[in-house]
Amino acid sequence: MSAPTPRLRLAVALDGAGWHPAAWREPNARPGDLLKPGYWADLVREAESGLLDFVTIEDSLSIQTDAPFATEDDDRTDRVRGRLDAVLVASRIAPLTRHIGIVPTVVVTHTEPFHLSKAIATLDYVSRGRAGVRVQVAPRPRDAALFGRREFPDLSYADLRSPAGEGLLRETFAEAADYVEVLRRLWDSWEDDAEIRDVATGRFIDRDKIHYIDFEGLHFDVKGPSITPRPPQGQPVVAALAHRDRPFELVGTSADVGFVTPRTAADIASITAEIRAAQSAAGRDDETVHVFGDVVVLLDETEQGAQDRLARLNEAAGAAYESDALVFAGTPEGLADLLATWHAAGLSGFRLRPAVLPDDLRQITQRLVPELQRRGLFHDAYDAATLRGALGLPRPTSRYATTEGTPA
Amino acid sequence: MSTPHRTDRPKKQIHLAAHFPGVNNTTVWSDPASGSHIEFDSFVEFAQIAERGLFDFMFLAEGLRLREQAGEIYDLDVVGRPDTFTILAALAAVTEHLGLTGTINSTFNEPYEVARQFASLDHLSDGRAAWNVVTSWDAFTGENFRRGGYLPQGERYERARTFLDAATRLWDTWKGDEILADKASGEFLSTPAPGAFEHHDSQFDISGRFNVPRSPQGRPVIFQAGDSEEGRDFAAAKADAIFSRHSHLDDGQRFYVDVKGRLERFGRRHEDLLILPAATFVLADTDAEAVELAREIRLQQVSPATAIKLLEQLWNRDLSDHDPDGPLPTVDPSENDDLIAKGRASARSHGDRLEQAERWRAISQAKGLSTRETIVEVTGRQSFIGSAETIASTIDDFVQADAADGYILVPHITPGGLAPFVDHVVPLLQERGVFRTAYEGTTLRENLGLREPTR
Ligand SMILES: Cc1cc2nc3c(=O)[nH]c(=O)nc-3n(C[C@H](O)[C@H](O)[C@H](O)COP(=O)(O)O)c2cc1C
Numbered sequence: 001m002s003a004p005t006p007r008l009r010l011a012v013a014l015d016g017a018g019w020h021p022a023a024w025r026e027p028n029a030r031p032g033d034l035l036k037p038g039y040w041a042d043l044v045r046e047a048e049s050g051l052l053d054f055v056t057i058e059d060s061l062s063i064q065t066d067a068p069f070a071t072e073d074d075d076r077t078d079r080v081r082g083r084l085d086a087v088l089v090a091s092r093i094a095p096l097t098r099h100i101g102i103v104p105t106v107v108v109t110h111t112e113p114f115h116l117s118k119a120i121a122t123l124d125y126v127s128r129g130r131a132g133v134r135v136q137v138a139p140r141p142r143d144a145a146l147f148g149r150r151e152f153p154d155l156s157y158a159d160l161r162s163p164a165g166e167g168l169l170r171e172t173f174a175e176a177a178d179y180v181e182v183l184r185r186l187w188d189s190w191e192d193d194a195e196i197r198d199v200a201t202g203r204f205i206d207r208d209k210i211h212y213i214d215f216e217g218l219h220f221d222v223k224g225p226s227i228t229p230r231p232p233q234g235q236p237v238v239a240a241l242a243h244r245d246r247p248f249e250l251v252g253t254s255a256d257v258g259f260v261t262p263r264t265a266a267d268i269a270s271i272t273a274e275i276r277a278a279q280s281a282a283g284r285d286d287e288t289v290h291v292f293g294d295v296v297v298l299l300d301e302t303e304q305g306a307q308d309r310l311a312r313l314n315e316a317a318g319a320a321y322e323s324d325a326l327v328f329a330g331t332p333e334g335l336a337d338l339l340a341t342w343h344a345a346g347l348s349g350f351r352l353r354p355a356v357l358p359d360d361l362r363q364i365t366q367r368l369v370p371e372l373q374r375r376g377l378f379h380d381a382y383d384a385a386t387l388r389g390a391l392g393l394p395r396p397t398s399r400y401a402t403t404e405g406t407p408a
Numbered sequence: 409m410s411t412p413h414r415t416d417r418p419k420k421q422i423h424l425a426a427h428f429p430g431v432n433n434t435t436v437w438s439d440p441a442s443g444s445h446i447e448f449d450s451f452v453e454f455a456q457i458a459e460r461g462l463f464d465f466m467f468l469a470e471g472l473r474l475r476e477q478a479g480e481i482y483d484l485d486v487v488g489r490p491d492t493f494t495i496l497a498a499l500a501a502v503t504e505h506l507g508l509t510g511t512i513n514s515t516f517n518e519p520y521e522v523a524r525q526f527a528s529l530d531h532l533s534d535g536r537a538a539w540n541v542v543t544s545w546d547a548f549t550g551e552n553f554r555r556g557g558y559l560p561q562g563e564r565y566e567r568a569r570t571f572l573d574a575a576t577r578l579w580d581t582w583k584g585d586e587i588l589a590d591k592a593s594g595e596f597l598s599t600p601a602p603g604a605f606e607h608h609d610s611q612f613d614i615s616g617r618f619n620v621p622r623s624p625q626g627r628p629v630i631f632q633a634g635d636s637e638e639g640r641d642f643a644a645a646k647a648d649a650i651f652s653r654h655s656h657l658d659d660g661q662r663f664y665v666d667v668k669g670r671l672e673r674f675g676r677r678h679e680d681l682l683i684l685p686a687a688t689f690v691l692a693d694t695d696a697e698a699v700e701l702a703r704e705i706r707l708q709q710v711s712p713a714t715a716i717k718l719l720e721q722l723w724n725r726d727l728s729d730h731d732p733d734g735p736l737p738t739v740d741p742s743e744n745d746d747l748i749a750k751g752r753a754s755a756r757s758h759g760d761r762l763e764q765a766e767r768w769r770a771i772s773q774a775k776g777l778s779t780r781e782t783i784v785e786v787t788g789r790q791s792f793i794g795s796a797e798t799i800a801s802t803i804d805d806f807v808q809a810d811a812a813d814g815y816i817l818v819p820h821i822t823p824g825g826l827a828p829f830v831d832h833v834v835p836l837l838q839e840r841g842v843f844r845t846a847y848e849g850t851t852l853r854e855n856l857g858l859r860e861p862t863r
Contacts, residue, residue: 024589024596031589031596035531035621037500061520063603063619073617075600082587082603082621085528091497092532095448111521114472114552115491122494126448146520148614190488199438202713205488207481210474223551225474225481229446229488316594 008339008377009349009391011103011292012047012364014040015058016080018356019296019323021066022316024080026356035084037092044093046358047100050365051382053390054101056134056239056351059086061107062142069157071141078318087119094127101387103132103239108179109139109172110147114222116179117186124231129386132237132257135180135250139172173246178217180238180254185213187235188398189225211400233388234395241294243324245274252278256393257290259351261325268293268345288393293339293347294325298355299332299363306330313355325353332367340377422807422842423814423856424834425509426458427467427686429822431475433718434688435486436708436820445486445822448498454823455499458506461830462844464855465507465538466499467651467816468492472516473549475751477717478726482749484714486822493525500533507852509538509631514567515545516553519574519607520614526628527579527620535624535851540631540651543568543639548750565638570611572646576627580863581605584622625851626861644670648858649682651816655791660685660811682856687791687815691828695794702793705820706784715780718787721749722764732780736772741765791815799829800836807842 017024017031024031033039040057047055064081065074086104094102102123106116116133124131139152152168159165194209213224239257242248251258252275260271272291279289298313300306306329314320321327328335339350352368354360372378384390428451429435436442444450458466470492475482492510499508508529512522522539530537543564550558559567586602588595603617632643633651643650644667654663664683671681690705692698710718712732720727724742741761772782792799806812819825837843849855 025591025594027591029591031591032587037532037534041501060619061524063617073601073604077597077600078594080596082582082619084531084620085493085525088493088497088525088528088532091494092501095452095498095501110518112516112553115517118491119494122491125446125490126494126498128448142616146614146616147518148612149518195488197437202438202711203483204437204486205481205483207483210481210487220554221551222553223473227472227474227488228490 006348006392007379008343008347008372009053009290009292010369010372010378011054011056011101011349011351012052012361013056013058013294013351013353014043014357015353016064016083016357018360019353020298020313020317020321020355021079022313023356025316026313026359028359029356031080034080035082040089041093041096043357043361044097044100044102046361046365048097050369051379052100052365052369053349054103054130054132054387056103057086057089057105059083059105059107059136061110061138061146062140069140069155071154073142087116087123090131091123091126094123094130097127097130099130099382101130101132101237101390102127103134103237105134105136107138107143108135108176109137110143110149113179113182113220114186114226117183117226118228120183120236121187121226121228121231124233124236129232129388131231131233132239132387133183134239134241134259135176136241137172137176139168169246173250175217175219176240177250177254178215178219180250182213182215182217182220182222183238184235185215185399186222186224186226187230188400189213190228190230191398191401192230192234195229208402230398233386234398237387237391237393242275248274249278251275251289251291252280252284253282255289256391257292257349259292259294261294262342262347263326265341265345268342268347272346288391290348290391291346292349292351293342294351294353295335295338296323296325296327296353296355297335297360297364298327298329299335299360299367301331303330303334310355321355327355332363332371335368336371336375336377339372340375343377419840419842420807420813421844421857422803422837423682423684424461424463424843425465425467425507425684425814425816426454426463426826427469427816427818428454429486429818429820429825430469430489431471431486433485433709433714434818434820435822436705437486437822438708439821441821441824443823446488446490448495450823451490451495451499452502454826455503455506457824457826457830459503461826461834462847463506464814465509465536465852467509467540468495468511470511470513470542471751472513472544473552473751475749477720477749478728482717484711484717493529496537497529497532500529500536505536505847505850505855507536507538507629507855508533509540509629511540511542511633513542513544514571515543515559515564516549516555517571519571519612520578520616520618522571523575523578523618524620526575527623530623530625530628531620535853537623537625538629538631538852540633541568541572541647542633546750565634565642567611569642569646570609572630573609574607574612574614577605577607578618579622579627581618582620582622584626587621625853629852629856629858640667640670643667643681644676645674647681648853649684649856652683652685655685655687655812655815657806657809657811660806661809664810664812679857680859682813682858684814684816685791685812686818688818688820689792689799689829690790691794691796691799691832693795695798698794698798702790706788706790709820710780710784710787712780715783718783719779721752722761722768724748724761730779733778736765736769736779736782796832796836800833800840803833804837804840804842
């Protein structure tokens with residue numbers, strides 16, 4: 001029997017030992033393995049066993065800190081510090097999985113769109129069509145100092161509401177939109193059938209099917225074309241996390257998936273309205289832009305068990321855990337209720353952030369997923385070959401295609 | 409054929425590596441045996457053949473803009489390649505011992521990011537990462553990057569040197585004992601602020617904390633491939649291995665003596681730098697068959713159309729109307745600085761064009777060769793041609809005679825072209841006692857016989 005609404009989509013956000021700062025101290029945690037490939041392979045295989053649509057892999061250029069808006073790195077010795085490049089982690093695990101989408105985080109403020117475009121295109125080849133990328137801005141002095149090429153003002157989180165803060169957000173998110181535009185143009189710069197291997201004329205490619213992108217922007221110009229042929233999905237999936245106006249605009253203009261952080265069902269209408277307005281203004285009404293709710297999850301057999309776990313973690317961390325997203329501590333059934341309600345309120349999917357790895361990931365794959373399936377809200381099998389397919393997104397034609405693509 | 413042997417020492421062990429062939433006319437894509445050069449399966453097959461042959465590593469080249477000639481994208485060779493880091497990280501999942509070497513240039517990247525990527529690759533491959541530091545600099549490629557510009561040619565090794573210094577500083581910020589991950593005491597780190605660095609020099613003003621803890625090899629193995637005076641000095645000062653195109657005996661020996669002779673000046677020992685020329689091979693049942701096959705391959709590599717393109721690269725002018733079956737052009741090469749061929753690492757390697765053209769003309773006249781035949785003759789790069797016996801003994805002789813410490817083989821067929829070498833030549837080298845029968849170590853550095861990096 002088919003569900004009344006389209007099934008919801010489910011992703012998990014993987015970060016270190018989990019999102020709670022004391023997660024690494026839990027009995028099942030593997031804090032000595034966070035830099036080992038086997039750790040990541042195990043997590044992503046677990047996620048795939050639960051039929052999840054995709055995983056995201058967190059990253060940052062600067063070292064982790066409890067106070068991301070501080071100018072200085074903190075000197076804490078009781079927290080997980082150190083991480084690997086998320087794109088490389090993603091490619092390392094791609095050949096070990098078959099169905100699940102793989103979406104690394106990348107910082108777009110200090111990196112080169114040309115390099116990233118070919119890296120994600122290659123991840124798409126390596127995973128046979130399961131690649132995405134989550135773009136993130138980093139307009140902070142501590143990130144800029146790692147590159148020494150540009151400077152950013154030293155603003156606190158509260159300062160972001162000041163004119164200087166608004167200006168900074170406008171500038172860096174506009175740059176991020178340019179960046180995504182360059183990614184997409186580079187992915188399109190080779191038409192699908194540019195490689196012809198025409199032995200008779202000796203031509204390996206048809207150069208008329210390879211295009212300069214000639215992008216000119218405020219922060220960078222990129223000539224193109226890509227050095228990497230068009231990837232299997234045509235365009236890998238682009239995602240962004242968004243908490244407020246400028247980021248919502250980026251989702252509307254540039255992304256295929258936006259991760260948002262409502263605290264109540266009532267928040268959802270206003271968030272989606274802002275994103276839809278930006279989408280419309282960008283002329284993308286006919287495209288699907290998924291809005292996923294981010295929720296930190298800590299799950300247990302009983303409500304009390306979950307609360308006790310959270311209390312134990314908070315005590316180990318020395319402070320009550322706070323997050324930009326809702327922190328849900330309860331049963332898988334209770335979480336299914338929440339997701340069902342929020343799904344009905346307008347979110348097409350969720351990116352769950354396991355508080356503790358692997359414990360809360362297993363709760364998701366082994367308890368939450370069956371519960372959602374029982375309710376007809378989640379699929380029973382992988383039925384699409386690509387991440388775009390899983391998200392119901394069509395494979396786009398190259399914007400430069402002069403002729404209709406030849407059928408395979 | 410006999411070559412001079414030094415008898416006062418045990419036989420040298422040969423290093424072998426494999427270059428995934430790419431965008432040049434070595435690769436014969438028109439051969440029916442040629443597969444995809446972009447689908448991941450090709451890389452898996454290639455890497456697994458190299459690992460079956462107990463090779464030290466595989467190598468990926470890089471070029472950050474599609475090549476052009478006379479203002480048009482070059483279309484006669486393989487065009488298009490994947491991202492180096494991404495492919496190498498994925499290959500770490502399907503291989504166990506093979507070193508993973510990639511070219512990453514020091515001009516269109518930043519040290520913090522590249523150091524992070526190589527340290528990550530080293531973790532994700534359990535210690536098999538290597539970096540070929542190249543110094544591309546041209547404005548043509550620069551048009552794809554934020555900096556937009558390029559480096560004056562004279563500054564490229566300055567930037568490469570400071571880039572590698574900065575990256576090395578970052579790798580060395582973590583000593584390797586900082587992560588306690590002690591659940592009971594709650595101490596994840598043994599010390600506050602590991603990874604803290606400051607680096608200021610003529611090219612970079614950077615500071616902060618490096619966020620990748622020390623990797624299995626500490627640092628990736630460093631390769632260098634430049635051939636100029638500056639390039640050779642850079643290798644002698646900083647690299648663990650050098651690639652060259654000097655795969656013939658005399659030429660190789662001269663290069664070997666020159667580069668190894670530079671080491672002492674930088675306080676380094678003879679064995680701290682391996683010399684690994686790139687080499688092609690043509691293998692058949694008999695020497696005669698191999699020679700015949702080599703001729704066929706050369707004709708596939710230099711089609712009439714390719715002959716004209718290669719001619720234009722030296723002459724540096726439009727010769728599209730020239731008859732490839734006729735004699736060389738009577739017009740002289742253009743000394744114009746604006747090159748007809750763009751995006752080639754070798755674009756400036758022609759030196760004095762007129763002198764080289766005269767050399768080609770002399771060969772053409774002496775042997776009565778057409779334009780295409782001349783090009784086939786003068787651009788020949790096939791290093792080892794013969795039966796498995798002949799190739800094995802030649803490689804062994806060359807290495808024992810210090811023309812190299814081993815070779816980076818470039819098959820002309822992707823991805824299967826290496827298999828005949830692995831199946832027929834490797835066993836003969838093993839019989840001679842000059843090639844491993846099992847991997848010695850777990851890291852690439854161990855397999856290459858290199859010392860731990862000093863800090
Ligand atoms: C075997 C070999 C491999 C090379 N691979 C690359 C490469 O992948 N990318 C690149 O830009 N240059 C590559 N080069 C070019 C050299 O790194 C260098 O840029 C070139 O030789 C000019 O430097 P030089 O003036 O010091 O000789 C390679 C050279 C050799 C000999």
